Amino acid sequence: MNDALQGFFNALGDPRLYFLLSCGLLGASLYWRKWFTKIGTGVALLAFAVVFFVWGLGDRDFFAIAMKPDNVPIAGMLVLVGFFTWLALRRAVINDELRARGEPTLEERAASQKVFVWPDLVYTELICLMLVGALLVVWSVYLKAPIEEPAAPAISPNPAKAPWYFLGLQEMLVYFDPWLAGVVFPSFIILGLQAIPYIDRNPKGNGYYTFTERPFAITSFLFGFLILWVSLVILGTFLRGPNWSFFGPFEYWNTNKLEPLINVNLSEIFWVYWLGKPLPQFWLVRELPGLLLLVGYFGVLPIILARTVLKKIYIEAGFARYQVTAFLLLMMALLPIKMLLRWAFNLKYLVQINEFFLNI
C-alpha cells in the first residue's frame, strides 16, 4: 500500500505530468474559484499538504531532500504562496459578488474610515516585526546553516545547482540554450515586469482584490508567477537530481540514472523525415522551416490575435501597447510551447544555426 502510494506520487512528479497538472490545477482553481476559496476547501487542502508531508518524512529519500536545511524555506514558500493565492482569490470572489450587487467592496468599506498611525499602524508593524524576528531566531536555533566541503574547482558535484531562486531558469536549460534561458528570458522577465503598468490600461481593480474586472491580466500573471516561476523552482529543487535527471520525491538519487537524448531538430524532421532529402548545405535554406515558423509566431500571430481573441485588448490598448503586450506574452508562451513540442515530438531546436551559435 505504502509502496503503491509512493509510486503514484513519484509518477505524478514526472516533469510532463507535473507541469500539465500544475496548469490544470491553476485553471481549475480560477474557474471554480467560488468553490476553491471556501474555508472548508482551504482547510482540506492544507490538511492534505500536512498529511502528505508528515507521511512523506517517513521515507528516507523524501526526508533527505525535504529536510535539507536550504530546502526548508522553499517548502515554506510553497505553503505561503498557496495560502496567499487562496486568500487573494477569496477576497476577489467576495468583492466581485459585492460589486455585482452594487455594494462597496471590502476595501471600500474600510477605506471610508481613517485611523491614527499611532497607535494602530505603529503597533501592527511592531507586532509583525517581533513575530518575524522570533520566527527567525527559533529557526536559526534549531536549523544550523550548512557548510559543505571546502571549495575545490577541480571536483564538480553532481548535481551542480544554481542558487535555488534561479532553478526555474536552470530548468529552462532543458528546453533552451543558455543564451535564451540564461540571458534573454531573464532580461525579458525584468523588462516585462517593468512594462506592466504601461501596457495594462485597465483602470479597474486599483486598490482592491478582484478577478472579474481584470481576468486577463490576473490569469497571465498567475501563469507566469505560479507556473513558470514558483512551480519550476519547486521542480528544480525537489525533483531534479544528478545529471539534472528527473527523480520522484520518493526516489533515491542514483548518479547512474541517465535519460537517453534522442532529440531531433525541426530541420531534420522537415527535410529528412517528411521530404526524404538530405539536409541542405546552406544554413538559410536548411533552417527555413523554423525561421518561417518564428516569423509567423512573432510577426503574423499577433495580427491574427488582434482580430480574434485579443480584439478587446487591441482596441483598449492601441497599436503600440498591443504589440508590446503581444510580444511579451508570446515570449512567455515560448517556454510551455517548447516543452510540449519536446514531449510530443522530441524536438531539440526549432532553428539551429551553428554558424552563429544561434539555436532556438
Added chain:
Amino acid sequence: MTNLLESIRTSQVWRSIFRHGPPVTTRNRTLAVLSNFFLHLHPVKLRRSGLRLSYTWCMGGITFFLFFVETITGLLLMFYYRPTAEYAFADIQALNAHVPLGIMREIHRWGAHAMVISVWLHMYRVFLTGSYKPPREFNWNVGVILLVLTLLLSFTGYLLPWDQLAIWAITVGSNMARATPVLGHEGPFAGNLTWDGVGLIHAGNDARFALISGRFVGEATLLRFYVLHCVGIPLVVAVLIAIHFWRVRKDGGISGPL
C-alpha cells in the same frame, strides 16, 4: 512605580528627546509621528483599509525588516570573515567552532532566504491589488529593480562561505553569461566579431569575465562578490528603498480604492 515613570517623563532629558506628552490625545498622536525621525515617513492618519493584514500581507514591511536584520548580522559576520581563498572557508568553520551559541550566520542565511520569498510575495500582493496602476507606475518600477537587486544580493552572498555549494552554484549561475548574445564568447554572433580574422570576444574579456573577474570562479571573484555584497549593492538598495518609501507617500499613501 507610577511616580518613577512620571518623573522620567517630565525630566529634562526625556523632554529634550520627545517634545510631546504621552500619545493618548489627538494632538500628541499627531506629534508622535511628525516629530519622530523614524516615524515621519508615515502619514498622521491612514485609511483603515491600508491597515488590514488581509489586504497588505505586511510583506513590504517584512522585506524592509529583513534587509535591516541582514545589515546588522552581516556587519557582525564581517568581523570574523576574510574574503580570500586562503581564509574564507576556515573563517566560517572557526565561526561555527569558536562562537558559543552563535546564530548570526544562521539568522543571516535564513533571513536572506526569507527576504527573497517576502519580496516575491510583496510583488504578488501589489500586482493582485492592482497597486501598480496610475499614479504608482514609477514606484512599481523602483520595486522591480529592488527585487532584482535582492536576488543579486543573495547571489553574491552565496559565494562567500567558499565551500563546494558556493563555488559551484556561482559557477552554474554565471556560466549563463558565457552565452550572452555578441558579448559572451559562446553566445550567438560573438564569433562574427573579428579583427583580421582574430576573434574579438574570448573567455578572457567577455561578459562572464566581467562578472566573475576571471576565466573561472576564483579568488578574484570572491573579492569582487564580497565588495558588491557588503558595500556596492546595499548602498544602491538603501537609496532605492528611500525613494520607494518616499514615493509611496507622494503617490497617495498605501494603495486603496480610489
